[in-house]
Amino acid sequence: MDSSLSGEQRLTTEAGPSGPAADARLGRLGLLRESRLWRFIRGHGILVALLLLILIGALLSPFFLTPANVANVARQASIIGILGVGMTFVILTAGIDLSVGSMLGLAAIVFATTLSAGVAWPLAIVIALLAGSGTGAINGLGVTKGRLQPFVMTLGMLVIARGVTMTVSNGKPIPLGEAAASVAWIGTGEVFGIPVPVLLFALIATVAWFTLKYTPFGRQVYAVGDNLEAARLSGISTNRTIFSVYVISGLCAAIAALIVVSRLTAGEPSQGTGFELDAIAIVVIGGTSLFGGEGGVGGTVIGAAIVAAMNNLLNLLGVSPFSQQIVKGLIILGAVYLERRSVKSEGR
Secondary structure: OHHHHHHHHHHHHHHOOOOHHHHHHHHHHHHHHHHHHHHHHHHHHHHHHHHHHHHHHHHHOOOOOOHHHHHHHHHHHHHHHHHHHHHHHHHHOOOOOOOHHHHHHHHHHHHHHHHHOOOOHHHHHHHHHHHHHHHHHHHHHHHHOOOOOHHHHHHHHHHHHHHHHHHHHOOOOEEOHHHHHHHHHHHHOEEOOEEHHHHHHHHHHHHHHHHHHHOHHHHHHHHHHHOHHHHHHOOOOHHHHHHHHHHHHHHHHHHHHHHHHHHHOEEOOOOOOOHHHHHHHHHHHOOOOOOOOOOOHHHHHHHHHHHHHHHHHHHHOOOOHHHHHHHHHHHHHHHHHHHHHHHHHOOO
16 A cells, blocks of 8 residues: 555656646746737737738739839828827827828918918928927917817817818919929938938937937826826926927928928828828827827837838728728727727736
């Protein structure tokens, strides 16, 4: 009997530990592996999604990876990407800017009107940038001083700015005329084979990344979005920070307007319609939380590439623009749903 028991003990020892303690250790090991996998997915998931989209596009359309099409996708990504950079600042403070498309349209008409009136192109650029940042400043004042919810304030500005645009232009395009040649480089020029819009996007994204990561203002943006009251009690001028991010959003919309107008050689009163959806989509896809305080410009850049490539692929496949809106809406809902799941799982 003793010999039999000792044999069983030897078998148990060779097979390894068992029982509740061992199960607990195995459970902890599984959670550790799951946590590492989740961190990897969150850290590299959108980049993997972009690579998969490129692969799918190459398989579905022979034109998707042609140099001309890639350059076209890069230009499109630049326009919505610049809008997305400004939107990133706003969303990081737990705000939203629904007026970026209308601000783009307003800045576009201002730019086209001044150029067609004979104003020198450098001054016309400055005036257009002031129009965009000034409209953003009004948004900022409405949110901070008027105590209006960002959704309500920017929704109202979406309508107002579009109405001003239609009034100034009488609902008609404003051609640049002879001035078109002097600003064509903004939208169609290249430097060492790289489109100027792509270089502008890269420059703006780099400056925004550095600002958010290494400057006091960037830390204040994250603090305001993470906990507004705690930021106020810590001595941060929360109103000034919130006001500033809406100015930045308006400025980015105006820069995007310069690219659009110089490409089309005319200011269209409908330019920028629906661009707010694209801007919000790329920010959310890029991992910036709609609840504020989490995310960054790097994800927005990848999000812009994903949305631009997706739009281009759907066009190549003959999908109607109306159906494309459905796809974008579903992507936003899915991204927000995953964000809420993430928040619940982390107990925030």
